[in-house]
Amino acid sequence: MPPAKGTRDKIVDAAMELFAFHGYGPTGLSEIARKARVQQGSLYHFFPTKEELLAAVLERRKTLLWPEVLQPIWDTIDDPIERIFKLLDQYRMMLQVTEFSHGCPIGNLAIELTESHPNSRRLIAENFTNWLRAVEQCFHEASRRLPVDADARRLAIFVLTTMEGAVMLARTYRDFRAYDAAVASLREYIDALVERETDWSASRPPASVKTTRGRRRRQ
Amino acid sequence: MPPAKGTRDKIVDAAMELFAFHGYGPTGLSEIARKARVQQGSLYHFFPTKEELLAAVLERRKTLLWPEVLQPIWDTIDDPIERIFKLLDQYRMMLQVTEFSHGCPIGNLAIELTESHPNSRRLIAENFTNWLRAVEQCFHEASRRLPVDADARRLAIFVLTTMEGAVMLARTYRDFRAYDAAVASLREYIDALVERETDWSASRPPASVKTTRGRRRRQ
DNA sequence: GTCTATACAACGATAGAC
DNA sequence: GTCTATCGTTGTATAGAC
Secondary structure, eight states: OOOOOOHHHHHHHHHHHHHHHHOSTTOOHHHHHHHHTSOHHHHHHHOSSHHHHHHHHHHHHHHHIIIIIIHHHHHHOOOHHHHHHHHHHHHHHHHHHTTTOOOOHHHHHHHHHTTTOHHHHHHHHHHHHHHHHHHHHHHHHTGGGSOTTOOHHHHHHHHHHHHHHHHHHHHHHTSSHHHHHHHHHHHHHHHHHHHHHOOOTTTSSOHHHHTTTTOOOOO | OOOOOOHHHHHHHHHHHHHHHHOSTTOOHHHHHHHHTSOHHHHHHHOSSHHHHHHHHHHHHHHHIIIIIIHHHHHHOOOHHHHHHHHHHHHHHHHHHTTTOOOOHHHHHHHHHTTTOHHHHHHHHHHHHHHHHHHHHHHHHTGGGSOTTOOHHHHHHHHHHHHHHHHHHHHHHTSSHHHHHHHHHHHHHHHHHHHHHOOOTTTSSOHHHHTTTTOOOOO
């Protein structure tokens, strides 16, 4: 039997979930204590202030990125480009199963807190940076299929902005039309990079022809 | 001399600004009254609840989109594609002059309120929809330069998700590297659509050559 | 329509016994 | 380390005189 989860962990887990669903400000410490099934006094024993609890939550998010978000995808998909789109699909599924309640926890906190909580801002940025690094790594691994001047970091940023914007619109409209549209455009963009770089000379006409494949010119 | 601004308008203006900078929840009604230089009782005379004031703010945002955001750009730039990128540049400038305090007012409220304030969610969506319509119209006007199967609405959504994500990252990192990276990728994507469709046959080699211009193959 | 005073709840934080 | 009681503040909203 595994050891019972410590009080501190229970608090961080409860806070992490509540911050994701309701935001940082609207979540009361009493609500966190209730959900964690600890007494409110315990909160102040481990976290002198609410913002220190927030810091612990953001640190925890950093440690969970690999085992909870990336690894399940990386384990089942080998192609680095497909890993990225599977990642985007996971955010879509999260929205779906929670009926748009659970967007990107980091993005929410970014908008809510960057201005008013400069200390937390750094931890939020670190979460983004780690996410970007993972996607950037995918593009590096796919570099053989990309143009030589493709910038893996820039592409990773584009993936992140697309995801964050798409999640925002999905939650606002409460449907996936905008989400799917954004991801479709991103897919088109990346496919074009890949196709442009594919060497078809062995068995097909030059890549230049490929770029107009299936497309009819106007007039 | 123009007539003095009515109390109601002063309240809405003050609330609009405070919501944009500090968010809806953290902004107190007393703070709004102070900034508007009206008594707190007046707020409740015009707006029985805080959320009705929010509705007035969101309605006002809708009416201001054209005269305050679009028209200044539309008046100085004719090219529909360049209008879109000038629009993105305006959000960048807004971030710059406010030192990242003022992001996208609608995007902020979208994330803060979609879940907890379903009535306001609709008004937020309407703001997005009007913005999308304007950008979609730009793509329609540029349709001669775009592939026949280009979807103006889908492209407009991609512009919006890029902008919202880019604003989020700029505010989090407090620099424009991610913002500029995202816009550069968007520019590349749209340029590729335009170039692919340009008919160069009259004076230049076929477009197929253009797509690999300046790009060297690996190995 | 304007203004003052105030009700009522929720919040983060603290004190101190155990 | 746990638990209870409570402080002091702030929030939205209301009542009622003018």
